[in-house]
Amino acid sequence: MTPARTPLSRDALAPLARAALGPTRRLDTVTRLHGGSKKGVYRLTLDDASTAIAYVWSPDEDYWDAPPADPRDPFSHASGLDVFTASHERLTALGIRTPSLLFADPTHTHLPADAAIVEDLPGGTLEELLRRDPHAAAGALKDLAATLTAMRAHTAPRFGKVALVDDGGSVHGASCEAVVRDRALRDTEEAAAREPRVAAVHDRLDHRLHELFAAVRPRVRHSVVHGELGPDHVLLDADGRPALIDIEGLMYFDAEWEHAFLQLRFGPHYEALRTDDLDEDRLRLYRLALHLSLVAGPLRLLDGDYPEPGPMRGIAEHNLERALEFVRR
Structure with a gap:
């Protein structure tokens, strides 16, 4: 041990x-x-x-x-x-x-x-406030929606980590959607090695990823996204205003990647953050890829000595069920 x-x-x-x-x-x-x-x-x-x-x-x-x-x-x-x-x-x-x-x-x-x-911000996380008093969180959600709008308005002709792109660097991969597809294929392979239910539908998941990727139209500009913006990654200051934390993954990417994650993590509260001008084809690909990532990642973490295994198992199980829905349709 x-x-x-x-x-x-x-x-x-x-x-x-x-x-x-x-x-x-x-x-x-x-x-x-x-x-x-x-x-x-x-x-x-x-x-x-x-x-x-x-x-x-x-x-x-x-x-x-x-x-x-x-x-x-x-x-x-x-x-x-x-x-x-x-x-x-x-x-x-x-x-x-x-x-x-x-x-x-x-x-x-x-x-x-x-x-x-x-x-140290004194207001706790937005996740805690949504659990305790959703009505009181309405103002913070409105401010967070404005934050997302400001981030989306800042674009770049290349995608990748902010640290790289702002310094003039270039990334591996032909497009956001190609990088997401390839990562999702690797996540499927990795998850299948640890979870028999993934192994049983491995080929069908691969086929579905390629099918969803083929429907996505090219894009040439990308906006700032947090990448893992759940309510636990939003703190509240003394005035109840949201502040983003765990920002190391900030990158120029597709807003659909951000919104796929937001929808998953905010659940019914996502309606306050929704925007209607997203590409549904990208969203479908990114939702499946995100679920597969949230199966493979937690299962990999559980191979080690992570001190809170229960919640990680729950994340993997929930996202496995959501990923399997894509091959039951």
Whole structure:
């Protein structure tokens, strides 16, 4: 059995906190927040009761055990300070709310890993508010819809991670839809090796992916998308305004990819975010690809020592049922 990973201690994070927040402040307590699978997220509470959030990107905090990321792959493992700061700069330039970056340490001076300190927003997640009081979340959903509109308005002639495209780089793949199809074919292969129900319909899923891909018409411009924008990746500030987190995967891509994910994660609340000018052919391909990704990814994560296996199994099971619907029609 793989030994449990040990969260960073107050003493380990104290030098980073001093560098970010000043030598006169004392770090009182450190709490590792739940849910992170690619980086460690720690709430730092100081001696004056103020708080900040530390992000730590290190192998000990990354449960995916992924190979080194190829930035030319739009869906490569999005983890690290470089993609975080590039995404933060792009969102900030667009006027999109995200927790303020207070300090970044790319030199590993204060920890033997990439690290950053950002503001701690007090309003909790949009997911929590939707569960507790959907009526009270109406304003945040309206603001989030405006955020999505602003992101979609900023386009680029190439697709790929913001960090790459904004620096003039190019990606692998002929088009967004080709990259999605090829990734979905790999996800099907990988899921079939772990799940007999996928293996039983492997060829039918492959055929359906090719069929849906063939219906998609070419596109030459792409907009900013978060890529995994569920309500758990939206924090609320003191005024109840939404702020995007887990932004390392920010890329120029098709808005349909974003909306396929939004529809899946927001469920009945998606109506507040819906837009009517999306390409239905792209949406169909992207929905199936997304379901297959959310089967293969969680099953792969469960091969390791991820500390919350129950929710991951639930994600895989739900998306398996949704993917199978595409070959039962």
